[in-house]
Amino acid sequence: MANNSDIFKKQGYIVLPQGLNQDDMKTLESSSQALSQRAGELLAELAESGESLSDYYKRHDDELIVVPEIDDPLKVCRYEYIDGYSEAINTQIVPKLKQYIEELTGSKFLLFKDKCNAKNPGGGAFDPHQDVIAYDQFKPAYHVTAAIFLDDATVENGCLHFPENYLEDVAELDSPLTETPIGKLPVLESYDGGPDNGNICQEICDKIRWNLVPAKRGDVVLFDSYVPHYSEKNNSDKTRRAMFFTFNAAADGNYYQDYYAMKRNEFDNPKFHVATPTAHAKLEG
Ligand SMILES: O=C(O)CCC(=O)C(=O)O
Numbered sequence: 001m002a003n004n005s006d007i008f009k010k011q012g013y014i015v016l017p018q019g020l021n022q023d024d025m026k027t028l029e030s031s032s033q034a035l036s037q038r039a040g041e042l043l044a045e046l047a048e049s050g051e052s053l054s055d056y057y058k059r060h061d062d063e064l065i066v067v068p069e070i071d072d073p074l075k076v077c078r079y080e081y082i083d084g085y086s087e088a089i090n091t092q093i094v095p096k097l098k099q100y101i102e103e104l105t106g107s108k109f110l111l112f113k114d115k116c117n118a119k120n121p122g123g124g125a126f127d128p129h130q131d132v133i134a135y136d137q138f139k140p141a142y143h144v145t146a147a148i149f150l151d152d153a154t155v156e157n158g159c160l161h162f163p164e165n166y167l168e169d170v171a172e173l174d175s176p177l178t179e180t181p182i183g184k185l186p187v188l189e190s191y192d193g194g195p196d197n198g199n200i201c202q203e204i205c206d207k208i209r210w211n212l213v214p215a216k217r218g219d220v221v222l223f224d225s226y227v228p229h230y231s232e233k234n235n236s237d238k239t240r241r242a243m244f245f246t247f248n249a250a251a252d253g254n255y256y257q258d259y260y261a262m263k264r265n266e267f268d269n270p271k272f273h274v275a276t277p278t279a280h281a282k283l284e285g
Contacts, residue, residue, distance in 0.1 A: 008104055009182050012227025013162045015213065016100060019220030020148060024093060031086045032116065032150055032241060039066040039079040047074055057264040065263060067273065069123055077124070081260050082114040082243065097146035097245050101222060105144065107181055108250035112143055113259050119240040124158055125233040127199040128208075131246070132178075132225035133190055134198060134274040137262065138255050140248035142180035143225035150241040153215040157240040158232040160221065164209040166228055173204065178226075181249060185226040198274030200228055 008014040020028070043066055046056055057065065065080040083090045094111055101109050112135070117124065135143060153159035163169060167186070175186035189201045208228060215221055223229065225246070234240055248255060263272050 005104055005106070008222065008224075010165060010167070011162065012166065013213070013221060013223035013229075014104070015215065016220040016222065017216070018218045019100060020093070020096070020218045022218075024096065025150075025218055027088050027092050028148070028150055028243070031082075031088050032243075035064060035079060035082060035086060035116065036076060036118070036241075038064050038085075039076045040074075042066050043068055043074050043076060054267040057267045061261065061264060065260065065267075069120060071123070075120060076118050077120070078115050078117045080113065080115040080263070082116060083111055083245070083256065084260065093148075094245060097148070097220065098247060100146065100220065101144045101247055104222060105181060109144065109247035110250045110254050111256050112138075112140060112246045112248040113256065114243065114245045116241060116243045119158060119231075119234045119242065121234050121237050121239065123233055124231070124240070126229075126231045127196065128161075128205045128228050128230040129190065129198055129200055129274055130188060130226055130228055131274075132187065134271055135225060135246075137271060138248075138259065140252040140255060141178050142182075142185075142252075143246050143248050145223055145225070145244050145246040147215075147221040147223065148243050148245070149215045149217050149219055150243065151238070152217050153213075153240055153242060154236070155212055155214060157234045157236040157238070159212060159214045160229055160231050161210045162213050162223065162227060162229050164211050166208050169208045170204060173207075180224075180226070182224070185224070187226070188228065193270075197270045 004014055046053060064085050066076055067078050069075040069077040083094055098109055170186055170188060175188050177184040177186055188204050191197055191199050191201060
C-alpha cells in the first residue's frame with residue numbers, strides 16, 4: 001500500500017484528517033477572532049482616513065496585512081502575517097505543521113508566509129493556479145503549504161479542487177521543469193498580466209482531471225507549490241475560514257520577514273495577489 005510520502009509525491013497533496021486536535025482548534029478560534037477583528041478595524045480606519053493600503057503598509061512594518069474583497073473595501077477577503085502577529089499560533093500551531101511537513105518529506109522546513117482566507121458568502125473564488133508563480137521573486141523554488149480549516153470546507157461553500165494526477169495529465173506539454181527535492185516539477189503556462197494574471201491557461205486546465213477535496217474543521221491539507229488548485233465561490237450564507245501556512249526548504253534560508261518587507265513595500269504588485277478574488281489581483285501587472 002502506498003504511504004503518505006508516495007501519495008504526496010504523486011498527487012502533490014495529501015489530506016491529514018483531524019491533523020489538529022481540539023486544543024489546537026480552541027487556540028485557533030480565539031486567535032482568529034482577535035486577528036479578524038484587527039483586520040476589520042484596519043480597513044475601517046483606512047476608509048475613514050482615506051489613506052491607501054499601499055501607503056499605509058510602507059509606514060507599518062509589524063502590522064497585520066489585510067486585503068479587502070473585490071466589491072467591498074470594508075470586507076476582509078484575507079489577512080496575512082499571522083505568525084508574526086499571533087504568539088499562540090507561532091508557538092503552538094506552526095511547529096506542529098512544520099513537523100508534519102518534515103515527516104512527510106524527510107527535509108527541514110521554515111515558514112515562508114501565511115494567510116487566512118475568509119471566503120465570505122457570495123465571494124471568494126480562486127482561479128486555477130500554481131502557487132510557485134507568486135513566489136518566484138525569492139530564492140526558494142519548492143514550498144509546502146499546510147491548509148487548515150476553521151470551518152468545514154464543503155462543495156456548497158467552495159472547497160478546494162486538486163488534480164487526480166496532474167503530472168500525468170500535463171506530461172505531453174513542453175512545460176519548463178524545475179528541480180525540487182521531490183524531483184523535477186513543471187511550471188505550467190499561465191496568463192501574464194491583466195485580470196487573469198497568474199491563472200493557468202484554460203487549455204491546460206481543461207486537460208486536468210480535477211477532484212473536489214472537501215475538508216472538516218481540524219483537517220490539515222498539505223500541498224506543494226506546483227500542484228494546480230482552485231476553489232469556487234462560497235454559495236452558502238456563512239463565511240468559510242481557512243488558514244494557509246507555506247513553508248520552504250530550510251536549506252534555502254529564512255524568508256518570512258523578507259517576504260513581508262517586500263509585500264509592504266510593493267503592496268499593489270499583482271505578484272502578491274495571484275488568482276485571488278480581490279481588486280488587487282485585477283490590477284495591471
Ligand atoms: O481559500 C481558498 O478557497 C483557496 C485558496 C487558494 O487557492 C490560495 O490562496 O492560493
